Amino acid sequence: MAAVKTVSTTPFSGQKPGTSGLRKKVKVFAQPHYLENFVQAVFDSIGDVAGKTLVLGGDGRYHNRTAIQTILKMAAANGFARVMVGRGGILSTPAASAVIRKYKTFGGIILSASHNPGGPLEDFGIKYNIPAGGPAPEAITEAIHARTEVIGAYRIVEAADVDLDTLGTRSLGGMEVQVFDPVADYAELMESLFDFAAIRAAFASGLRMKFDAMHAVTGPYATEILERRLGAPAGTVMNGVPLEDFGHGHPDPNLVHAHDLVEALTGEGAPDFGAASDGDGDRNMILGRDFYVTPSDSLAVLAANATLCPGYRNGLKGIARSMPTSAAPDRVAAKLGIPAWETPTGWKFFGTLLDAGLATFCGEESFGTGSDHVREKDGLWAVLAWLNVLAVRKQSVADIVTAHWTEYGRNVYSRHDYEGIDAAAAEGLMEHLRGLPLKGRKLGAYTVAFNDDFAYTDPVDGSVSKKQGIRVVFEDGSRIVFRLSGTGTEGATLRVYIERFEPDPTRHHIDPQTALADLIAIARDLAEIEARTGRQEPTVIT
């Protein structure tokens, strides 16, 4: 038995987990006692850990291995019986959720700053997921934060570092450390949900795809599942080796940051299907040849085709989307006669609906799609769902989406981001919008049906969330939504979401920036964007 040491410490301010855990610069996490204080606060806040099993792993970014060694020694000192750690310290966010659920562990710790850049000067993060597999609810994160403010000591064993690179079980101060294959359980779960035989046949008969792992965690998952189990040719997975700094990249799968993939999918001779995932594997972007599928349309199309996938053969219980996500999935729900839920931004709001069996698929405009198979969004799940649909329907991505629009109408949609604007100016802009009496007013060709600041009452636990984004909804169902990002790190980011319903198939091919031009202009005027932020153009358009 290694000696348990109790180390005196003093609180650090600001150890307040956000929506996806505590995210700070590596330099902050690397300070003596900083990580230790937070981990002890977690262990002190989640109930009796004695004899329990914990899942542990991360997205492989800089500081991942160092943090894992510390957490293992602290778990041993705090009485855990066992920690299951992904080989090499690797575990994607959805795989962690799957493993926690499969082995019914006492939750898990995930080390990630999601799509934020990694490296000595970049970001690191840590979050605790509960035994149901999802991120800790606010009651727990608040308890953790409160604990960090009064912490006086933490416990750690004095022992040598554990070998993280060889599978097998070893002992650390009387605790078992089980180094497991981070891909196997997840791949098996995917195999139970999707028609691997049909996808294998599609690849064998020439379906061509590119998956951009962006040098982040999904590399090993995608290589095993797409190239080994499904027989896609070697090289299908691009940037498949996880690197501590993601190859200097920004591992966020969108049209700007996944530019290598966008280029690969452009022009004649390009592959049929392209997809990318983010740092920790929970986001996804879907492309066809010369064709971008918005996350909102992706959710709608997958929901409409769900029964083609064996895991969802019996249909969906409901579809949930975040408020700024387009209403395209609602149209599918209406046709299927199942409920459509509209929640605030943030995956955590889907948890209660999934647990209660009120929804099966959920998704967000912020490149998140998933189902009740885990309690996180799941990038590769979305990719495999698309592959399943492509393999069965034997049509192109563009044909499937345009046929969907013809059947349901198109919710033409775009998001304009103004990044790094002055925080006070951003608050002022929102305040200005909040006060506007707009109901009944005519703006260009549109008449305002109502405007409000979105509030949500969870239908399962009754909890209320206010001020979740300003909506201006027009009589024809068109919509402008204004929100400040909750995940940005520098200044404020204003997001403007613009949507118009187009029933006429002869107009479905029009570029959204053109089709939405009048609403975009209305949004800029209404929010006085240029006057208040000094910006003439958005930083990112998706």
Ligand code: G6P
């Ligand atoms: C994270 C959450 C998502 C959420 C997104 C919103 O990625 O996991 O559930 O949709 O943040 O980001 P934003 O920057 O718009 O607040």
Ligand code: ZN
């Ligand atoms: Zn992520």
